[in-house]
Structure formats: structure tokens, C-alpha cells
Amino acid sequence: MSEVIRTRGxxxxxxxxxxxxxxxxxxxxxxxxxxxxxxxxGKTTAIRILTTLLEPDAGEVMVAGIDVxxxxxxxxxxxxxxxxxxxxxxxxxxxxxxxxxxxLYHLGRGPSxxxxxxxxxxxxxxxSGDRPAKTYSGGMRRRLDLAAALVAEPAVLFLDEPTTxxxxxxxxQMWETIQDLVRAGSTVLLTTQYMEEADRLxxxxxxxxxxxxxxxxxxxxxxxxxxxxxxxxxxGSIESIDHARSVLVEVSIGDVQVDEGARMLTGAxxxxxxxxxxxxxxxxxxxxxxxxxxxxxxxxxxxxLTLTGRVAERIDGGDTPEGTEQGGAR
Numbered sequence: 001m002s003e004v005i006r007t008r009g010x011x012x013x014x015x016x017x018x019x020x021x022x023x024x025x026x027x028x029x030x031x032x033x034x035x036x037x038x039x040x041x042g043k044t045t046a047i048r049i050l051t052t053l054l055e056p057d058a059g060e061v062m063v064a065g066i067d068v069x070x071x072x073x074x075x076x077x078x079x080x081x082x083x084x085x086x087x088x089x090x091x092x093x094x095x096x097x098x099x100x101x102x103x104l105y106h107l108g109r110g111p112s113x114x115x116x117x118x119x120x121x122x123x124x125x126x127x128s129g130d131r132p133a134k135t136y137s138g139g140m141r142r143r144l145d146l147a148a149a150l151v152a153e154p155a156v157l158f159l160d161e162p163t164t165x166x167x168x169x170x171x172x173q174m175w176e177t178i179q180d181l182v183r184a185g186s187t188v189l190l191t192t193q194y195m196e197e198a199d200r201l202x203x204x205x206x207x208x209x210x211x212x213x214x215x216x217x218x219x220x221x222x223x224x225x226x227x228x229x230x231x232x233x234x235x236g237s238i239e240s241i242d243h244a245r246s247v248l249v250e251v252s253i254g255d256v257q258v259d260e261g262a263r264m265l266t267g268a269x270x271x272x273x274x275x276x277x278x279x280x281x282x283x284x285x286x287x288x289x290x291x292x293x294x295x296x297x298x299x300x301x302x303x304x305l306t307l308t309g310r311v312a313e314r315i316d317g318g319d320t321p322e323g324t325e326q327g328g329a330r
Contacts, residue, residue, distance in 0.1 A: 002028070002029050003026050003027065003028060003029070003062075004027055004028065004029045004063070004064055004065075004155075004156055004187040005025060005026070005027035005033070005050065005062070005063055005156065005187065005189055006025065006026050006027075006060070006061075006062045007023055007024060007025045007046070007049075007050070007059060007060065007061050007062075008024055008059055008060040009022045009023075009024065009058060009059040009060065010022065010023040010024070010025075010046065010049065010056055010058075010059035010060075010061065011023075011056060011057045011058040011059050012042075012045050012049065012054070012056050012057050012211075013057055018210075018211055019042050019045045019211050020042045020045055020046060020049075020056070020059075020211040021042075021210065021211035021212045022059070022211075022212065023042065023046060023059075023208065023211060023212065023213060024213060025046070025189075025206060025213075027187055027189055027204070028187070028203075028204075029185075029187055030182060030185050030186070030187060031182065031187060031188075031203040031204060032178070032182055032187075032188040032189075032190065032201050032202050032203050032204070033188070033189045033190070033202065033203070033204045033205070033206060034190055034191070034192055034197075034198035034201065034202035034204070034205045034206070035047075035189060035190070035191045035206050035208065036191070036192065036193075036195075036198060036205060036206070036207045036208070036300075036304060037191075037207060037208040037209055037308070038209060038308050041208045041209050041210065041211065041308075042208055042210070042211040043160070043191040043208065044083075044084065044160055044191065045211075046208075047081075047083075047158050047160045047189070047191060049061060049068070050063060050068065050158060050189070051075075051076075051079060051081045051158050052068055052072035052075050052076055055069070056069070063075050063078070063079060063156055064078045064079075064155060064156055066078070078154060078155050078156055079154050079155075079156045079157070079158060080149040080150055080151075080152065080154035080156070080157045080158070081149055081157075081158045081159075081160075082145055082146050082148075082149040082158070082159050082160065082162055083145075083160050084160050084161050084164065087145055087148075088133045088136075088141055088144050088145055088148070089133060090132065090133045090134035091132060091133075091134065092132065092133060093129060093130050093131055093132055093133065094120060094125050094128060094129045094130070094131065094133055094136070094140075094144050095116050095117070095120060095129040095130055097133060097144060097148060098112075098115065098116035098119055098120065098144075098147060098148055098151055099112045099113055099115075099116040101148045101151040101152075102115050102116060102151050102152070105151060105152040107151070107152065112151075115151055116151070117129075119147040119148075119150060119151065120147070122147070122177065123143040123144070123146065123147045123173075123177075124143070124170075124173065125140065125143060125144060125147070128140060138165050139165055139166050139167055139170055142163075142164070142165050142166055142170075143166070143170060143174075146159075146162060146174065146177075150177075150181070154186070155185070155186060155187065156186070156187050156188075156189075157181065157186055157187070157188045157189075158188075158189050158190075159178070159188060159189070159190040159191070160190075160191050161190075161191055161192055161193060162174060162178075162190060162192070163175075163192070163194065163197060164193070171194075171197075175197070175200055175201060178190075178201055179201065188201075190202075195299065195300035195301045195303075195304060196300075198219065198300055199219050199299075199300050202218075202219060203218070204216075204217070204218060205217060205218065205219060205222060205300075207222075207303075207304070207307050207308070209307070209308050214307055214308070215303075215307050219300060222300070222303045223297055223298045223299075223300070223303055225303070226298055226302065226303055226306045226307075227253065227268070227270070227298075228253050228268035228269055228270050228298070229268070229269055229270070229272060229295055229296065229297055229298075230266055230267065230268055230269070230295070230296050230297070230298060230302070231248065231251075231252075231266070231267050231269050231275070231276055231279060231293070231294075231295055232264060232265070232266045232292075232293065232294045232295075232296065233248070233264070233265055233279070233283075233290055233292065233293040233294075234262065234263050234264050234265075234290070234291045234292040234293070235263050235265070235288060235289060235290060235291065236263070236288075236289030236290070236291050237263070237289065238260060238263060240263075240288045240289065241258060241260060241263060241265065243286055243288055244265055244283060244288050244290075245258060245265055247279060247282045247283055247286065247288070248265055248267040248279060249267070250282070251267070251269050251271070251275050251278065251279060252267030252268055252269055253267075253268045253269060253270065254267075254268055263291070268298070272295065273295065276293070276295045280293065
């Protein structure tokens with residue numbers, strides 16, 4: 001498959017802060033790349049450069065075969081963008097917002113109207129479509145902003161934390177929409193702090209920190225990279241935690257994680273079911289009550305924590321030094 005998005009040696013500085021430090025990215029046609037990293041890692045800066053909103057200090061940037069630095073206008077004609085904060089006109093209705101975007105893309109009056117109505121239905125906004133956007137809830141505004149990014153049916157779509165602020169039902173609907181777009185041939189680059197989202201949507205994942213790529217691969221490959229399976233067990237009493245921990249330490253690779261509130265212990269192990277059987281036998285010998293137990297593969301949250309030393313932070317905000325949010329310019 002050909003590369004639709006490519007950067008080579010991408011560099012961006014904000015005064016003394018190096019936001020991007022030689023970042024290389026490749027996104028194949030008809031796939032989803034998830035760009036993961038802690039707040040301040042450089043994700044939003046990369047999106048802004050790729051979508052012509054920011055000039056890089058150095059590096060090569062190509063989108064749909066177009067040099068972003070040389071011909072930004074051509075790039076804007078083939079991309080859609082939804083930023084971290086909803087960029088809608090509060091005084092216009094939902095329908096008028098979408099129709100306006102269609103007219104700005106020169107779709108024509110009739111097609112713009114038809115596209116606006118179709119997107120209102122797709123994003124469950126029909127009943128509120130003729131109300132001013134200032135009356136919308138935060139989640140409704142987010143859905144309207146995402147709909148606006150799809151008005152021109154772009155071949156390349158950039159989504160900067162697209163489901164932040166959405167309820168679980170709306171988030172699931174958005175995932176289905178993104179998957180439908182990819183099945184129809186669109187290429188998507190998204191940033192997200194929801195590891196489940198990356199696991200569900202991404203064909204490829206890049207983890208960045210301090211503006212540099214620190215890991216790259218599929219979700220399965222990254223999970224394998226940090227090694228081992230996880231034994232999770234819940235004991236019957238707080239008093240049993242220390243005893244259970246001593247059993248799990250005998251077979252674990254690295255530290256055993258303890259959640260005292262949930263009376264849960266988690267340890268990375270090698271050996272699968274045989275090790276689990278051994279642990280259960282040792283717990284039984286010590287008369288430690290086990291309420292629940294399971295053996296599972298690492299999650300992307302654990303991959304993220306291992307690679308960056310931090311948990312994924314589900315908060316809004318850009319990654320420029322000032323922490324300013326970036327709007328969803330089309």
C-alpha cells in the first residue's frame with residue numbers, strides 16, 4: 001500500500017522548547033494510525049503541521065502526494081480536520097454550520113444542503129439541527145464538529161482526540177463512523193488518550209514522547225514487546241493482601257501492582273496457565289480466600305505506562321508550551 005501521510009525528520013521549536021525532535025511518520029492508504037503520547041509529547045503540534053496550520057522548522061511533510069510546505073492550499077482541499085475543541089459558530093444552527101462548510105468547500109447550494117441533512121442524521125442531531133449551536137451540550141457540539149470535518153468527504157482525515165467529551169454511546173457511534181470511512185477508502189491519523197480507542201481502531205500505532213518516536217507497531221506487537229501475561233486476582237480481605245502479594249512476587253516479572261481499595265493484585269508472568277495453577281495452589285495452602293482470578297494479555301494502558309512511565313491522561317488541552325487548546329479548523 002502507498003503512503004498517504006509521511007514525515008521525515010520533523011522538527012518544531014517553541015522558543016527553548018523542542019516540541020518535535022526529528023519525528024518520522026508513515027500512514028498507508030486506507031488505514032488508521034493512532035498517535036499516542038503523554039500531554040506535551042508533541043501530538044497536536046504534529047497534527048497542526050500536517051494540516052497546514054503551523055510551519056515546521058525542519059523536515060519533509062507529505063500528504064496525499066502533496067508537499068505540505070510548498071503547496072498548503074492543495075493539501076487543504078483533500079483533508080478534513082477535527083481539533084481538540086469544537087470549532088462551531090454558536091449563533092448558527094447545526095444545519096447552518098454544516099451547510100456553511102459545504103459552501104466553503106464549493107460543493108454548491110443543493111449538495112451542501114443535502115450533505116448537511118445527511119450528516120445531521122448520521123450523528124443523531126436531526127432533532128436539534130435547527131437550533132442554534134449555543135444551545136447544544138458539550139457532547140452535541142463535539143459531534144457537530146466531527147460532522148463538519150466530513151462534509152467534503154475527505155480522502156485524508158485528521159482527528160485530534162475525536163471522542164473526548166462524548167458519552168459511551170456517542171463514542172461507540174464515532175468508532176463505527178471512522179471504521180466506515182476507512183472501509184470506504186479514507187486514511188485516518190488520530191490522536192487519543194483512550195487506549196481502548198486505539199486498540200479498537202488503529203491498524204498501526206506510534207508512541208511519541210518529548211517529540212520523538214519511542215515505539216511503533218500494531219497493538220498486538222506492542223503488547224508482545226513489553227512481554228508476559230498478567231495474573232489478576234482479588235482477595236477476600238485487606239488483611240490477605242500482603243500474603244497474596246508474597247505469593248505473586250515469587251513468579252512475577254517486575255513489581256506486583258496492588259489496588260488496596262479493590263483488593264486486587266496484578267503481576268506480569270511467563271508460563272501462562274501452569275503459573276496460574278501454581279499461584280492458586282500456593283494461595284490455597286496459605287488459606288487465602290480468592291474472590292476472583294484471571295489470566296490476560298497486557299493492555300495498551302500497560303504498554304503506555306511501560307513506555308512512557310506515565311498513565312494516559314484523559315484531559316483536554318494542546319501540547320504547545322502554553323497548553324492552549326487548538327480549534328477544529330477545517
